[in-house]
Structures are given as C-alpha cells and as structure tokens.
Amino acid sequence: MAIERTLSIIKPDAVAKNVIGQIYSRFEGAGLKVIAARMMQLSQADAEAFYAVHKERPFFKDLVSFMISGPVMVQVLEGEGAILKNRDLMGATDPKKADKGTIRADFADSIDANAVHGSDAAETAAVEIAFFFPAMNIHSR
Numbered sequence: 001m002a003i004e005r006t007l008s009i010i011k012p013d014a015v016a017k018n019v020i021g022q023i024y025s026r027f028e029g030a031g032l033k034v035i036a037a038r039m040m041q042l043s044q045a046d047a048e049a050f051y052a053v054h055k056e057r058p059f060f061k062d063l064v065s066f067m068i069s070g071p072v073m074v075q076v077l078e079g080e081g082a083i084l085k086n087r088d089l090m091g092a093t094d095p096k097k098a099d100k101g102t103i104r105a106d107f108a109d110s111i112d113a114n115a116v117h118g119s120d121a122a123e124t125a126a127v128e129i130a131f132f133f134p135a136m137n138i139h140s141r
C-alpha cells in the first residue's frame with residue numbers, strides 16, 4: 001500500500017477533555033507519523049470554509065458553532081494507507097455506532113461532538129492539508 005497523508009482534527013470536545021496525548025498515541029501505535037501540527041482557534045469563516053461541502057445540510061450551523069467553541073488541534077498524519085487507517089482508528093461518525101476501541105467510541109459524546117475529523121479520500125486530504133498548512137510546515141521523515 002502507498003504512503004499517504006491525511007488531515008486530522010482533534011475537535012473542541014476532545015481538546016477540552018485533555019485527551020490529545022491519548023489520541024496521538026493511537027496514531028503512533030498504528031504507525032502513523034505526525035508530520036505537521038498546530039493548535040488553533042477557528043474563526044466562523046474558517047469553519048464555514050472548511051465544512052463548505054456540508055453547507056446545505058441541516059446540521060451545518062450547529063457544526064460550525066461547535067467547531068469554533070474552543071481550540072482544535074490540527075495535524076497531518078503520514079503512513080501506509082493513512083487515509084483509511086485514520087478513518088478506522090476514528091470509528092463511525094455516530095459514536096453510538098462506532099466499533100469498540102475506536103477514538104469516537106472511547107472519547108466522543110454525540111454525533112456532533114464526535115472528537116475527531118479525518119479526511120475521507122485522497123482528493124479531500126490534499127485540499128484539507130493545504131487549507132491548514134503551507135508545504136514548508138510539513139516535515140515528512
């Protein structure tokens with residue numbers, strides 16, 4: 001399988017729960033490397049732009065409010081099959097449906113406050129990584 005990069009966000013609920021380190025351990029335990037990272041407070045415009053694909057969905061307004069409710073930890077993960085591997089670590093969007101042992105099963109409270117974001121395909125990963133990180137801040141190793 002090819003080496004891929006994916007964008008991960010630890011959302012405000014998980015940052016508030018102080019589980020950044022526990023989530024990073026899962027990435028590292030699965031062979032994913034953190035090759036770029038920044039903690040930031042998203043503005044409303046940032047969150048609306050990042051989730052523009054969902055702007056017609058009924059949950060869009062609440063999703064944007066949630067994503068700006070506190071700081072997020074944003075990172076680029078690199079490794080073999082990183083996109084799917086991260087999605088597997090995350091678990092289903094709704095934590096009630098997420099497999100046991102996944103990040104969302106263990107740390108998320110609800111379908112909206114669901115602890116993490118992860119790119120869902122190579123094309124979206126490229127767009128999402130570029131949204132947060134200039135190439136000079138990504139350190140493949």
Ligand code: UDP
Nearest residue numbers: 059063092093111112113114116117118120
């Ligand atoms: N979301 C929500 N209500 C829903 C579906 C999604 O609040 O009914 C939020 C949730 O935070 C989710 C995000 O919108 O993570 C993006 O939805 P998507 O279907 O892309 O899920 P993901 O790829 O994050 O699993």
